[in-house]
Amino acid sequence: MNLSQHSFVAVTDFFHAQSGIRLGPDKLALVQGRLQRLANEAGHTDLDTYVGWALSSSAADEQVRLVDRLTTNETYFFREPEHFQYLGAHLETWKGPGAFRVWSGASSSGEEAYSIAMVLRDRLQQRPWQVVGTDLSTSVVDTANKGLYPLSRAEGIPEYYRKRYCLRGHGDYAQHMLMARELRDHVHFQTANLLEQLPEIGEFQVIFLRNVLIYFDVPSKREIVSRVMKKLAPGGLLFSGHSESLVNLSLPLKTLQPAVYTHA
Template identity: 40%
Template sequence: MSDAETVSLERDLKFTHADFRRVRELAYQHAGIVLGEAKNHMVYARLAKRLRTLGLYRFSDYLDELVSAPQSAEWQVFVNALTTNLTAFFREPHHFDMLAEHAARHARPGQAYRVWSAASSSGEEAYSAAMVLSETLAEHRHEVWASDIDTQMLETAARGVYPLEKIEGLPPTRRQRFFLKGVGRQHGLTRVKGELAARVHFFQINLVAADWPAMGRYDAIFCRNVMIYFDKPTQAAILERLAAHLAPDGLLFLGHSENIQHLTQAFVPVGRTSYRLAGPTGS
């Protein structure tokens, strides 16, 4: 199909292969996200809504405007539209068991035990870690820092309000201790209790940006189900940077399909998709 042809006759907005190629390049440049050929329909569906809101009919017009305004807030809207945010409370639960065991052994007197959820999406992963730390460490100080590139997700996460179904799989003790059930207009919703929410701090980080804010080291880092969107060199570079933010005896958790063998010498496996730093401090 030539660049001039639209991809599907059913589409009401003009989206050529050249437009798709541009979207792919821009997503890669700004977020490190690799959109394969098969993502054509996904890209159309996600950005078409935005074009309609802006009263635009051609993707080329939207992309021209975007590129002509490097500082425009529209870049964030563009990136937000292209991220995939699927998550759940206690997703891949074995990591939370390991976290509990690690926190019990490694929490140091006088020092907060710190966790970083590095692609936290709408916050479920971060709140899950915070629940585990509340249960395990009780009065011992602990903090969960949670970041994502997607500002819309960060807003949802900070609000801490979810459809009730999202916590249905949690044991009643956790539901009662950490969540409030919505009534009246909030019926069908649940809110993370203030005591738990106060321990979780959300902020924006683009993992592929040249600069990350000063963050210190963490006892555990969750960087799960985000590496899959990046190419190998990007994954390798991020892993090196994560290593610099992990405490010497800390744990790194990756997603179930993220294999870092051959990508880095910085980590050695300690369990299912769980790693510690290689070298003398970690051994």
């Protein structure tokens, strides 16, 4: 099945309106591949016919699935590990009152949030902490809330954390691992669109906003970071992806080291 230029533009315009993410012509193969799976699941043998139906007013449920499928969800445990080292060092000196709260702002299927949780649990011991993960995609939020992953995803987890916080399954789950209850009890996931009014999730000492801004234009990046910074406590840390510089956004940010910021 091939996707016509007209259908590609229609789908990417719809996706941009829903998510703020602009998929350019270089993403044609990606869009076509993901639409093919959706079309097959919906019983369509022609991509253009599927697109016409999916974008019609009678296919609201399919539109949710379409946005879910087109959302890029590449993630893995302890991605960009120097950020977790920086977080661990920061925790050693933190003396603030109340719970230490971290927001994973583009949490995808939860690997980043649980990586954060391992560091918090290990460094804070019995002091209170919480991790909140948000993502645009409802399907990956459901996956994250389960905390269940294929064993193949464990490769990036340091051995000490893997032995302490990852429970290997048995029987039907022999090739899976479950995040330990002591992590899952402190990690919560919900859907949120970074380009819209954020849910009432409170204030955070640390915010991870990594590897998501690359999909937005400069005005949208500025809008997102400005909105997110309102959730950052005074003296808190904002982590971006190493390929995402925030210095050109004309926002009151102070760079602490590459891809680590705080309020100016």
